[in-house]
Amino acid sequence: MAIVTAYIGIGANLGDARANVLEAIARLARLPGASLVDASPSYRTAPIDASGDDYINAVARIATALPAEELLQALHSIEAAHGRERPYRNAPRTLDLDLLLYGEEQIASATLTVPHPRMTERAFVLVPLLALAPAISVPGKGAASDYLAAVAGQAISKL
Numbered sequence: 001m002a003i004v005t006a007y008i009g010i011g012a013n014l015g016d017a018r019a020n021v022l023e024a025i026a027r028l029a030r031l032p033g034a035s036l037v038d039a040s041p042s043y044r045t046a047p048i049d050a051s052g053d054d055y056i057n058a059v060a061r062i063a064t065a066l067p068a069e070e071l072l073q074a075l076h077s078i079e080a081a082h083g084r085e086r087p088y089r090n091a092p093r094t095l096d097l098d099l100l101l102y103g104e105e106q107i108a109s110a111t112l113t114v115p116h117p118r119m120t121e122r123a124f125v126l127v128p129l130l131a132l133a134p135a136i137s138v139p140g141k142g143a144a145s146d147y148l149a150a151v152a153g154q155a156i157s158k159l
Helices: 017-029 068-081 123-132
Strands: 004-012 034-039 043-045 055-064 096-102 156-158
Touching (some): 004 034, 004 123, 043 123, 055 123, 068 096
Antiparallel strands (some): 004 055, 004 096
């Protein structure tokens, strides 16, 4: 199996959100079939289309031999280990892990859409992603940096 570079969006706004984000990064580093390449700084962001406290967000870059669907299941297992519940769409959460990019692939299955469908509309994804990979391109959409102006009104601050 070829090694693929994948980007994982990380967010939390329940409990000790900052610690949950750091623990998620540590768990990604220990994930069988993957290795942590690096992670962005953490950022504080206001909820979008959601309620609750501010979020702590980051993005991790991993190298993985896991197929995309298996990687998604591993991310869901990490969320579950942190007590993630899904009572309703955009509910506050102890931990949210989103598969943002999986190499250059575009995936549209019943359980997974890559690139993540709203990633170019969210400062909490774009800012940490561009901190890791300033020249990154989103398959089917072009340079991620081209979308920054559209999210400039979303509150985000580096921790």
